Amino acid sequence: VESRFVAMTPGSGRLFEQARSLFPSGITHDSRHLAPYPLAVGRASGPRKWDVDGNEYVDYIGGHGALLLGHADPDVTAAMMAQIPNGTHYGSSHPAEVAWGALIRELMPAAERVRFTNSGTEATLLALRLARAYTGKPRFLRFAGHFHGWHDAASVGHLSHFDSTSPIGVLPGIAQNVVVAPPNDAARVEELLATDDGIAAVIVEPTGQTFGRVPIAPEFLRTLRELTTRYGVLLMFDEVITGFRVSPGGAQVAFGVDPDLTSLAKVVAGGMPGAAITGRKDILDFLDFEVTAARGGEKIRHQGTFNANPVAAAAGVAALTKIRDTGACERASATAAEIRDGLNAVFAAEGVPWAAYGTSSAFHLFLNGRNLPIDPLDFEPAAYSPDELRSNDPGVVNALRLAMMCEGVDLAGWPGGIVSATHGPAEVTATVAAAR
């Protein structure tokens, strides 16, 4: 399969030779790593993209989840094109940021206040600092494997260091203040909250480790809400990938659980760099000059050259308006369900011990059925441990991704895919045929 891929993608190969002398591993984001080299993309539209050699693909990377409306959505593009000639940066307040913040609050009622940042990583960094300031407590509790960005504290217990030791380059003092719990284990959370009064917040990816690969039961979210309230701990939803995607109001509205703090990125800025934290007014008051001065307390300092950038704000307003008004979340989720069913029908018919599963507009592929018994037509991820769900052989994943690219489908590296509202019957058919 590798020789087929190489024969088909000479332009990507040549670009990679240059990139390798510029970037570590020749890439600019860890999840873009692929052997023998990643695809170099030249343009994209709706659910499709074309590499620099002109090969066409059904895209399942979806801008790492940012593109619920697909590539180059006409309304989002028009909003950006209208803004750019009027300036790309004012370093001042402007109308689009107010419209953007108001739309977020309209869609997410728990967002009493909003603060814009530039990335999901910055959002969780700021939210955790706010939680420490508000509670006066040093630690936060997180779930093993959940992704909250790459900053120091978030790195402890993501892919490794589940024992709160420090990843290379991270200060031990930071790692010691991260408490890592297994997902879906309410008894363990209660035990930790009952015995450690230094925990400021519990942070969770509300659909489970990266968008449902290791699913979280909605019931567990309700239990977290009860436990955190009972123990005086803040509940923080990391909705960087689920926000405006699981529903227009994110997972919190879909599951009916109001967190105290929320981190948002990806869809919120309509495919541009942009992010936010939202939550209770009395917590975000630690960013407020007047409130903190009136009570004689210290303010959390927060800057950011590109916070609420006007082009990102224009894209965000256009995207959130369209998501509110057009049923985009439901369409993407329905298409993802068709893809999961279509893939499982192929696996069952071909006798391949693989399964597709997932929630909302995601699909995940479980490729470890040679070692664990599975029925593709009746695959229940809750029957497997997080380690088992994460146990795909990286060599098989790489080969599958290359093979699917040779058939015109670019899977996300989980492996699996993020589906947009522009994916439709043609993409479902092409994907199932490629898998067969």
Ligand code: PMP
């Ligand atoms: N949290 C979650 C749940 C995410 O999915 C991501 C990005 N994949 C992040 C945080 C980090 O966001 P960013 O890449 O914008 O820093």
